[in-house]
Amino acid sequence: MSAEAPTQPPSAPHLLVVDDDPDMLRLLSMRLAAAGYRVTTAPSAEAALVQMEAQRPQLVLSDVRLPGRDGLALFGEIRRRHPSLPVILLTAHGTIPDAVEATARGVFSYLTKPYESKELLHKIAEALAVAAPASAAPHAQEAWREEIISRSSRMAEVLAEAWMVAQSDASVLLRGDSGTGKEMLARAIHRASPRAQRPFIAVNCGAIPEALLESELFGHVKGAFTDAVANHKGLFQAADGGTLLLDEIGDMPPALQVKLLRVLQERAVRPVGSSQSHAVDVRIISATHRDLEAAMAAGQFREDLYYRLNVVTLTLPTLAERREDIPLLANHFLGKLAAKYGKRLSGFAPEATKALITAAWPGNIRQLYNVAEQVCALATTPLIPLALVQRALRVPSVQVLTYAQAKQQFEREYLVGLLKLTDGNVADAARLADRNRTEFYRLLQKHELTPAHFQS
Structure with missing residues (x-):
């Protein structure tokens, strides 16, 4: 008969423990229930498979030696039916080679009897983390951060701070390495803020040429420059009432930093070529992977702009x-x-x-x-x-060239070497290469090499 410890809520992780020793089953059930798990037990592989048909567990913990089908056979059947379900085997010394082989075939881990409870709980927690499915639909109160998939304590701290700062209108500086999800967090802050029903607009300050960035941010009027064939609203006006993310703010050109500071101070933008300013109500979130303190020390980032943007800092973990x-x-x-x-x-x-x-x-x-x-x-x-x-x-450690590319590269390097050796004397270089001068000149033209550049 199988039995289930009834003390844990349905949301607790569900483990299936398989052992033909009733005392061992009872002891394991008590230990795992005390650790917060919901435990189902089975005395044989056959009973375990029946139990799994009724309710699939999140992890199977099985002794290797069982009556009828043993733990290795049970693992094989589980792997066939539920390929991603983790299995931990408990083994005596005599069956260690079988358990090692099973690990090579995909068993998550095995423990040798007698084992420490702490070690068992660590292996179970590790296996559950590995097998964790994507999180379910978020609770209504968590909808603001539904795109951010996480259960880590580091991210929980960041999200708690993000929720609090979202309720204010303070400017936020998001720090973090490239690829850590800064724009996603900015969107979450916007959704949690009173501005959620207004626009969220993101602009990468490092991806737009300097000549176009001012027009992109602040807009322009017709005739302001050659291609300005009509009036154009900038992103500040487009985000009016909402949130503007200035991504990679550390890459903003110094001249534009001055104009951005003026917009933030005056809460108004003046389009390129215009004499009139337009009031804007925009919440600013900026993001960077650069060390802005070092950039300020090097004179590449304005200190007054830094303190205007950096009212609250949130740092995303790698x-x-x-x-x-x-x-x-x-x-x-x-x-x-x-x-x-x-x-x-x-x-x-x-x-x-x-x-x-x-x-x-x-x-x-x-x-x-x-x-x-x-x-x-x-x-x-x-x-x-x-x-x-x-x-x-896998990241290749060396660049792999095609045969044609390698041939081109060798040919150019060979010609450069000859010209260096002969101080740019084409006649001498052609003679060393065993080529006539006309052919040698054609090779130099092909690789855009000028002999005079190699003369002492």
Whole structure:
């Protein structure tokens, strides 16, 4: 008979424990229930499979030695029916080789008896984190941050501060490495603010040429410059009543920083070529991955503008600093991309998820999305295998050239070497290359090399 500890709420993680020793089952149930888990037990592999048909657990903890089908056979059947369900095996010394082999085949982990309760609970928590599905639909009160997939304590602190600052009209500076989700957090702040029903507009200050950025931000009037064939409202006016995100504010040209400071002080914009100013009511959120203090010290960023923008600072952690979010994000992205590509994907194999969790992630969430997109595009099975994740994570250490590119590169370097050796004397260089002068000149023209540049 199977039994379930009734002390935990339905939202508690559900574990299935399989062992033919009633005393061991009772002891494990008590330990796991005390740790906050909802526990179902089964005395055999057959009973466990029946129990799983009634209610699928989030993790299976099984002894290797069972009557009838053993724990390894149970794992094989679980893997066939529920490929992404993590399994932890409990093994005596005599069955360690079997457990090691099972780990190679995809068992999440195994523990050798006797084991420490602390070690068991750590393995269970780790396995549940690896197998975590994308978060469910958010509670109505959490709708403002529904795009931000997270359960890490670091992000929880940032989001709590973001909610508080959203209720005010203070300017916010978002700091964080490239790819950490600064624009997404800015949108969440806007949705949580009283301005939520008004426009949210984002502009990347580093992506627009300096000559166009002023017009893009503040607008222009007809005839202000050659291509100004009509009046144009800038982004400040377009965001009136709402929120304007100045992304990569650290890349804004110094001359434009002066004009931005004036707009923030006067709360009015003057379009390029106009003598009139227009009042604007805009909440400013700025974002950067640069060290603005160092930029100020180098004279590249105005101190008065910095303090105007930096009323409240929120710093986003890197993906490596919130590794518990990686399975959530990976599965969330995979679900969205599977729908986009029309593929039926069930998730990542446990060993593939472990590889994702331990990766370096210099590109943060943006890199994780790119990896998810690559494995989705190349997947041929519903469960993403480890090999596909490893392929997507691999970054070539050397540039691979085509044969034609390598030939071109060698030819140019060879000619440069000859010209250096002969101080730009074409006749001597052609003789060393065993080519006539006319042919040698053609080669120099092909690679845009001027002999005079090599003369002493």
